[in-house]
Amino acid sequence: MLATETKRIAPPKRLMYGPGPSMVDPRAYEAMAQPIVGMRDPYFLEIMAEIQAGLRQALGTNSEKVFMVPGSGSAAMEAAVVNFVTPGSKFAIFAAGHFADRMTLMGQRQRAVVVRLEKPWGEIFTAAEAQDFIERERPDVVGFVQAETSTGAYQSGRNITAAARAVNTLVIADCVTSLGAMPVEMDAVGIDVAYSCSQKGLSCPAGLSPIAVSPRAWERVEKRAELPFSWYLDLAVMSKYFEPPHVYQHTPSPPLYYAMHQGLAVIEEEGLQNRWERHRRAGEKLVEGLQRLGFQLLVKRADERIWHVTTVTPPDSVDEAKLREALLQKYNIEIAGGLGQLAGKILRIGTMGPLATEENVAFLLDAIAASI
Amino acid sequence: MLATETKRIAPPKRLMYGPGPSMVDPRAYEAMAQPIVGMRDPYFLEIMAEIQAGLRQALGTNSEKVFMVPGSGSAAMEAAVVNFVTPGSKFAIFAAGHFADRMTLMGQRQRAVVVRLEKPWGEIFTAAEAQDFIERERPDVVGFVQAETSTGAYQSGRNITAAARAVNTLVIADCVTSLGAMPVEMDAVGIDVAYSCSQKGLSCPAGLSPIAVSPRAWERVEKRAELPFSWYLDLAVMSKYFEPPHVYQHTPSPPLYYAMHQGLAVIEEEGLQNRWERHRRAGEKLVEGLQRLGFQLLVKRADERIWHVTTVTPPDSVDEAKLREALLQKYNIEIAGGLGQLAGKILRIGTMGPLATEENVAFLLDAIAASI
Numbered sequence: 001m002l003a004t005e006t007k008r009i010a011p012p013k014r015l016m017y018g019p020g021p022s023m024v025d026p027r028a029y030e031a032m033a034q035p036i037v038g039m040r041d042p043y044f045l046e047i048m049a050e051i052q053a054g055l056r057q058a059l060g061t062n063s064e065k066v067f068m069v070p071g072s073g074s075a076a077m078e079a080a081v082v083n084f085v086t087p088g089s090k091f092a093i094f095a096a097g098h099f100a101d102r103m104t105l106m107g108q109r110q111r112a113v114v115v116r117l118e119k120p121w122g123e124i125f126t127a128a129e130a131q132d133f134i135e136r137e138r139p140d141v142v143g144f145v146q147a148e149t150s151t152g153a154y155q156s157g158r159n160i161t162a163a164a165r166a167v168n169t170l171v172i173a174d175c176v177t178s179l180g181a182m183p184v185e186m187d188a189v190g191i192d193v194a195y196s197c198s199q200k201g202l203s204c205p206a207g208l209s210p211i212a213v214s215p216r217a218w219e220r221v222e223k224r225a226e227l228p229f230s231w232y233l234d235l236a237v238m239s240k241y242f243e244p245p246h247v248y249q250h251t252p253s254p255p256l257y258y259a260m261h262q263g264l265a266v267i268e269e270e271g272l273q274n275r276w277e278r279h280r281r282a283g284e285k286l287v288e289g290l291q292r293l294g295f296q297l298l299v300k301r302a303d304e305r306i307w308h309v310t311t312v313t314p315p316d317s318v319d320e321a322k323l324r325e326a327l328l329q330k331y332n333i334e335i336a337g338g339l340g341q342l343a344g345k346i347l348r349i350g351t352m353g354p355l356a357t358e359e360n361v362a363f364l365l366d367a368i369a370a371s372i
Numbered sequence: 373m374l375a376t377e378t379k380r381i382a383p384p385k386r387l388m389y390g391p392g393p394s395m396v397d398p399r400a401y402e403a404m405a406q407p408i409v410g411m412r413d414p415y416f417l418e419i420m421a422e423i424q425a426g427l428r429q430a431l432g433t434n435s436e437k438v439f440m441v442p443g444s445g446s447a448a449m450e451a452a453v454v455n456f457v458t459p460g461s462k463f464a465i466f467a468a469g470h471f472a473d474r475m476t477l478m479g480q481r482q483r484a485v486v487v488r489l490e491k492p493w494g495e496i497f498t499a500a501e502a503q504d505f506i507e508r509e510r511p512d513v514v515g516f517v518q519a520e521t522s523t524g525a526y527q528s529g530r531n532i533t534a535a536a537r538a539v540n541t542l543v544i545a546d547c548v549t550s551l552g553a554m555p556v557e558m559d560a561v562g563i564d565v566a567y568s569c570s571q572k573g574l575s576c577p578a579g580l581s582p583i584a585v586s587p588r589a590w591e592r593v594e595k596r597a598e599l600p601f602s603w604y605l606d607l608a609v610m611s612k613y614f615e616p617p618h619v620y621q622h623t624p625s626p627p628l629y630y631a632m633h634q635g636l637a638v639i640e641e642e643g644l645q646n647r648w649e650r651h652r653r654a655g656e657k658l659v660e661g662l663q664r665l666g667f668q669l670l671v672k673r674a675d676e677r678i679w680h681v682t683t684v685t686p687p688d689s690v691d692e693a694k695l696r697e698a699l700l701q702k703y704n705i706e707i708a709g710g711l712g713q714l715a716g717k718i719l720r721i722g723t724m725g726p727l728a729t730e731e732n733v734a735f736l737l738d739a740i741a742a743s744i
Binding site for chain 2: 038233
């Protein structure tokens, strides 16, 4: 008899205070229990269109080209890179964290010339730095991370897009952690390609990842001379499924669509601005509380912080791995350690969706206080 | 107010008699309603290992290298191609259907030299044809489709693997439609890279796609001179998440894992051989009934047919699109039309998982009889 036989799924009820995956909204669970339908069923196409409309709102874009990449946030990152970063072209990356490094790897795999402006992890880029870098390199495409989950640093991207547009360079923005919890404002900021995920600010499970493309970027897709290396992530092929006549490309996952539909409905009911404000306030409370407990913030300036992902170094007396283990064992609380060069050095704490309230922040702070 | 606001998910209850997505097992729905946990949570790693064990059984392999690609079956196809078909190498494809054509496109995107042995859609390849093609072309990799969903034709692959092994050629097999409903038998057949999906024979929703790699194929991954174009689907990177120390690569989707765990548990409880036999019998009943109603089989020989995907041309008096529409409207039954060159010409009818019973076949036949 194998281990799976007769066994039912009975996970521990974790409180997902990490930087994502975050708590799934109860309405998303309810939605996933609803029966699947076919990929071109009239009902499914209705849900698809409503998700696209909801994503346009949450991303802050009027672009028609909004799709749900069938995969994790990294699939959406790769979709952005393979469709816009061509072999031999110059791809300039603003690099101050793990996900900028991941974007670098993907650019290199496309056999592009990847150049990087590097700053210490946790910092963001000034307008002068962006302008200088872009004017010097004159890249075809630039990439930056709006909310760098590995460091807790946020920048809208306005410093970067202005310089990029001046030299007709496309701007790819990693909005994996910003969408649904703080401003993306794709059109207002001037982002050409914004991608995200489902398992952070949208309070859904992972596996379905939004991508939006500006009209001027879409022109490049239409005029391209060479096909991208990926068929699965080719947006020209994929778009034909998301637009009439909805030509079969991949088989979508209805439960993930149903969940995202409800995640977006919850955001619309609360109001996007209200939701941002709630995440901002919860983050402030968490920052205050952690400082009281002797934790040091990695991102010094409040206006450079992701509201809902707080990164701290623990007091000398606290072992970060032991604290994480204690919280998991005693309270079913998941928080995360650092990634890459910050592994073992920092803690990353998320307060997203249902957890972004004063009560839930207080509960977490009490648990941490009792465990250090 | 947007369309999504306050709206709950309330899909029609379709009977999924298409070639996939098929009916989701009730236990998979129940599993998806369970709370998510983190991607390295001890509970999640336990579920992951049990899925891998269940997949080894269902695929018929002892290989340690069994992974769940985060995406649809086409993501798994692309994972197979990008990891084993290198630029400039020769990729030989046995082409008699839509999914062999898709594999061709993916091979071309890798800048490989793709050669094809073409036969009419619905046919399979003899040992002599396979041997002649492989000896003539001496390819680095061959690709074939074990169960060609677009035509209803099945071939185990034994005719192909024998010739391929004789010249040290790797064999990629598309097992998207065979897994869980009829024999894959990866090791016994001699397949090196087998990939599949979740939404057909496993009775799960789409979005998580198994791939298994033989030891001799994995050696090529380890000895490769150049990185594949894809980072997201790079099996060397991905494998580090599926094996200790479970290094973060992508964020997995817990509901899809939970569903697959239960899908495999249901198969183990029934017994793989029993399940195959049930699908075989249901397919026979359907074939008999459709012939009685005047439908013609596309695949003439019984031993070349996919048991659970039956492909037929309707009688002259029947318009296939109108029949599909009538079944959907009157009975909530989804069946599918043809793909590509068979669009408008054939119907594709699936009897998988919960629907592969005599009663459910009889119900479908009654509905068809009443609609033509």
